[in-house]
Amino acid sequence: MKIQFLKNKKTVFICAGVFLILLGVLLTVNAVSKRTLKIAFYQISDGTKEAMIKNIKPFESKAKFYTIDGSKPLSKKAFKKYTIIFTYNSKSLTEKSSLIKSVPEDTVSFLPSKIAASTKIENENYALPVLLDHFELAVYKTYRTQLNLKIPQTLKQLTSYLIAVNENASYPLLVIGADDNELWGFVSTFAESMFSSEQYEVLCKSLYEAQKTNQDIPYNLKLTLNEIKKLMHLGLMHPQWTQLTQKDAEYLLKDHRVGTLASTLSMHRKLPNVLTKYYEATIFPKDDTSSKFGVVCPQVCAVLTKNNLKTADGAAAVLHKLVSDDMQKNLSADTMLAPAASVGESVDSIADDIRFFAAAAPAGPLMTFSSASFTDPAQAHRYAEKIRAYLEQ
Structure with missing residues (x-):
């Protein structure tokens, strides 16, 4: 009976040990997952999406990238699932501003005032314009x-x-x-x-x-x-x-x-x-x-969601990097679109003109119908x- 009891006790200890190991693994995976930036693209062309990924990966290696079905409305679920969403400035964003974390002022300061004003609600930017298209x-x-x-x-x-x-x-x-x-x-x-x-x-x-x-x-x-x-x-x-x-x-x-x-x-x-x-x-x-x-002037924007506060600093750092001189130059060259920031070399004079038009027009950049x-x-x-x-x- 004593031998059997010791065997049972050993089995319990082994099971408990395995359980603790598995629990540790799960907690570690969960912690890493919470630190990982989940970056999604909605109605962004493949070429622009690939250029974004190419330029984000070198300084945010842990980021994971996703594509949201562009044939359906941008749902509230997406704002709870992803940390950063790239999409065009739209009614869909303004209607969901309560789910969005405002862009830090030190990042918005890189934009011309008219371009910055185009994504403001009550003096807070719900999105960061990164690239500009134009009709x-x-x-x-x-x-x-x-x-x-x-x-x-x-x-x-x-x-x-x-x-x-x-x-x-x-x-x-x-x-x-x-x-x-x-x-x-x-x-x-x-x-x-x-x-x-x-x-x-x-x-x-x-x-x-x-x-x-x-x-x-x-x-x-x-x-x-x-x-x-x-x-x-x-x-x-x-x-x-x-x-x-x-x-x-x-x-x-x-x-x-x-x-x-x-x-x-x-x-x-x-x-x-x-x-x-x-x-x-x-x-x-x-x-x-x-x-x-x-x-x-359709604007490719980056949106910070309120999804995960543990990745908030990392996500904000990504947005700040997106409007830096080198990044704006690279994104303009890779996408052939116009940079949104005040500085940052344009791919050519056409793109540079568009930035000027958007920054100089009295009403700034406007959405399409x-x-x-x-x-x-x-x-x-x-x-x-x-x-x-x-x-x-």
Whole structure:
């Protein structure tokens, strides 16, 4: 009996030892997990995401990277699961500001004041702009030189410019309208140019309410679409521009049939350089240059969540590093987008101009309608189809 008791006692000690070892391992794994930065990307292109990862890994080797399904709304669950989220500035972020930790002031100080103000709520930054996209106008230099034309500064001058270019170009103005981002960028930019920034932001709110309740297209948005229709009826745009793809644009550019290209910087970069190198990019013309205006400028932002306080210092350090001179230079070079910080070398003069436009415009960088008025990507796509249908009537 005594031998059996000793055997049982030994077994208990062994089991207890194994349990303690396993518990120690679990606690260690859990502690490491809590120190590991979980960095997620939402609706960020593969190229930009890869550039971010490439530049973050050298100084944050323990970070783990994830991709959030961009076809679905950005959920509250994501803010509880990840430490840093990279996404575009949007209504989705402002609605969830209570789940977001504000960006430290010493990091925000690296940004021009207008760019910093674009992500503020009650004097706190809910996101850190890291890179800038932009909806721009690019004019074909050969036709402009042949016809001795000046780059248009207002919408009226743009119409006159397109009429003049129509002598040489089959399609004076080209927009890649089959792409939702390009469609929203063009319509948003045209509306902001017509109404100035303050009325544009009112229109963003009107569209937000209209799409939520399935109301008709807001009045000022209809006015914008009607002005675009005028350009179509004058034969200054491709008659099927709302269905044009990137490949269609490449074909038309190759044959020198395009007088001006209106596109995002990111789309401009996707097109072969051999086709776009003779196009001079500039800010989209404003209807009234004396009024307060902004620039439609999608911003790749970094968001600090309140997910895990144990990684807060490390996450804040990552954001601070993202706006440093070297990092901004590297990210601009790798993504071909514009840097957001005041300093940091741009990949080229086009990207540098965009930073200047965003920093110098009285209203600073503005969201597109799709970012400012929609939180559900599927709903934004359905409304884009609604706009196409209206333009094609």
